[in-house]
Amino acid sequence: MDNFNMNARRDVTGVDDGLRSFFKQTYSFMGIAIVVTAITGFIVQNFFLAQVYSLIAGNIIGTLALFGVQILIMTMIGRATFKNPAKAFGLLMAFAVIEGLTLGLLLAVYTGASVLMAFVSAAGVFGGMAVYGMVTKRDLTGLGSILFGLLIGLVIASVVNMFFYSGMVSLLISWVSVFVFSLYTAYDNQNLKVMYAQYAGQADTTGLAVNGALRLYLDFVNLFFALLRIFGVAAGGSRD
Numbered sequence: 001m002d003n004f005n006m007n008a009r010r011d012v013t014g015v016d017d018g019l020r021s022f023f024k025q026t027y028s029f030m031g032i033a034i035v036v037t038a039i040t041g042f043i044v045q046n047f048f049l050a051q052v053y054s055l056i057a058g059n060i061i062g063t064l065a066l067f068g069v070q071i072l073i074m075t076m077i078g079r080a081t082f083k084n085p086a087k088a089f090g091l092l093m094a095f096a097v098i099e100g101l102t103l104g105l106l107l108a109v110y111t112g113a114s115v116l117m118a119f120v121s122a123a124g125v126f127g128g129m130a131v132y133g134m135v136t137k138r139d140l141t142g143l144g145s146i147l148f149g150l151l152i153g154l155v156i157a158s159v160v161n162m163f164f165y166s167g168m169v170s171l172l173i174s175w176v177s178v179f180v181f182s183l184y185t186a187y188d189n190q191n192l193k194v195m196y197a198q199y200a201g202q203a204d205t206t207g208l209a210v211n212g213a214l215r216l217y218l219d220f221v222n223l224f225f226a227l228l229r230i231f232g233v234a235a236g237g238s239r240d
Contacts (some may be wrong), residue, residue: 006146020195022205023134029089029213033096033218040100053093053102060162071096077214083208092172092214110232118228125227126220129182133189140187141194147187150180169233170229177226188212 044052055062075094079221080088107115116154154177192212199205 004186017198019193019196021218022200022209025191026192026212026216027210028055029092029210030217030220033092033213033217036093036096037100037221040097041107044104046103049104049108052104056101057105062207063162064159066098066101070095073098074214076234077211081207082204082210083207085204085210088207088210092210092217095214096217102225104135105227110228114228114231117231118224121227121231122220125178125182126185126223128214129185130189133186134193136186136190140190143183143187144191146186150176154180171182174226174229177222178230181222181226185216185223188215190221 005088056066057063073091077088077091077095080091100177110118154173157169157173161173192208192215195212197209
């Protein structure tokens with residue numbers, strides 16, 4: 001999804017009507033995806049909790065398979081960005097449903113107070129870093145490779161911790177996740193401005209908006225999940 005030419009740039013702090021419309025569309029797509037995830041999580045928690053638990057939480061193969069499907073869908077969205085925006089949007093909704101399976105399990109584990117604190121905190125962190133990414137004059141391009149390396153490290157650590165679980169390691173992973181996805185939020189917002197500047201007037205940016213919505217959705221959801229694990233431990237909010 002990052003296969004864009006970053007050499008051609010313009011002042012990324014400039015805001016015009018086209019850019020505002022683009023970000024409005026991007027955040028609309030992201031908002032729809034979050035709603036779909038929330039609805040799916042509610043349905044899972046109340047009607048299919050046992051089935052989803054046996055498929056994911058109680059089955060390491062199922063967990064890894066679900067992760068593989070997520071990677072596949074993200075790859076497909078990247079390929080459909082400009083070729084088929086409608087397909088990319090449909091894939092985004094499918095991805096949101098899959099994330100809802102995980103949310104349903106978490107809703108069953110943590111109290112409503114923990115969920116609310118995590119959501120409000122994630123929204124605050126995401127909003128602040130998004131604004132920073134939009135208005136800063138500092139070039140954040142160099143963060144891309146660093147953040148990707150940290151992300152790979154998080155994925156590996158999470159997989160290892162699935163086999164050799166440690167509560168302290170899980171908490172550390174959660175804190176590092178908050179740090180990484182906070183920075184990713186600023187980076188992705190600025191990066192989307194750059195990409196819009198490159199493609200505006202040359203191609204339909206609807207697909208780019210879907211691609212951007214996926215990035216921002218992942219930033220927010222991962223922030224929320226990480227903060228939920230943190231608050232669930234720190235505040236004793238786990239129902240277990």
